[in-house]
Amino acid sequence: MSTRASAFPLLLAALDAWFNAHAAHAFHTGVSGRLVYHDAPRDWPMPYAVLDVPIQSCRDTFTERITYVGIQIVVYAASKQAATSLASSAAELFGGQRIPGEGLIDFRFSGGDDIPATKVNDATWQAGSQLTGYVQMIQ
Secondary structure, three states, X not given: OOOOOOOHHHHHHHHHHHHHHOOOOHHHHHOXXXXXXXXXXXXXXXXXXXXXXXXXXXXXXXXOOEEEEEEEEEEEEOOHHHHHHHHHHHHHHHEOOOEEEOOEEEEOEEEEEEEEEEEEEOOEEEEEEEEEEEEEEOO
């Protein structure tokens, strides 16, 4: 019996390619191309964004390899307004769009709850968006 390959690396590659293919989008320009998975370098200038995938649930059948995915995009900025605005732009870029990916059937994320703006320290605010969807590998 063969083991199931993970859609996770393909998903990250697809999201990265989507982000880079939209260099003129307000989110991409707003964070100056600084979007990283899971943990940002401590010396990055603001604003920047961190993408995380806290939810992955396989829903395989005999004919399909489907993964339910939840992503979070959190923006770090010098002001509450900037963090909130960029988080909204991130949701616009990644939500509701047909996103292609090598080894994946084109997928879409739908909007979830916003992550409210909170003050991290005297110089930093964070705000974000949560999106969910199904990702299916090509067999």
